Amino acid sequence: MTRTQISSGSPFEAEIGYSRAVVCDGWVFVAGTTGYDYATMSMPERIEDQCANALATIGRALAEAGATLDDVVRVRYILPDPADWPACWPLTRDAFATARPAATMIVAGLQAAEMRIEIEATARIPA
Numbered sequence: 001m002t003r004t005q006i007s008s009g010s011p012f013e014a015e016i017g018y019s020r021a022v023v024c025d026g027w028v029f030v031a032g033t034t035g036y037d038y039a040t041m042s043m044p045e046r047i048e049d050q051c052a053n054a055l056a057t058i059g060r061a062l063a064e065a066g067a068t069l070d071d072v073v074r075v076r077y078i079l080p081d082p083a084d085w086p087a088c089w090p091l092t093r094d095a096f097a098t099a100r101p102a103a104t105m106i107v108a109g110l111q112a113a114e115m116r117i118e119i120e121a122t123a124r125i126p127a
Helices: 010-018 045-065 083-094
Strands: 005-006 021-024 027-033 072-079 102-107 120-122
Touching: 005 045, 021 045, 027 045, 045 083, 045 120, 072 083, 083 102
Parallel strands: 072 102
Antiparallel strands: 005 021, 021 027, 027 120, 072 120
């Protein structure tokens, strides 16, 4: 079994004890990813901006693993407020237009009040 850990550079990874993604035997497991802009360590207010940031962070982790958003087979969206979800649909539709992964949206509290979405993904690295 081969296993590689990928970091996004977030200080939360070391503080909490996780990796942005783990690559294992051709699979890429991307941790729940919120809307932080890790370059500025700021969280935008708008749900659309948070969703876009989360998808971009996931895309970078997948690229480092040798995959893309088109290789995602499973995605989970976690939102504290289900009323925010429809505003994300254009972004998720564009991001996963090719992959069309199995998906679930869950309503649950997130780690900080400013967080409005968290996205978790699983991908298979293409042969």
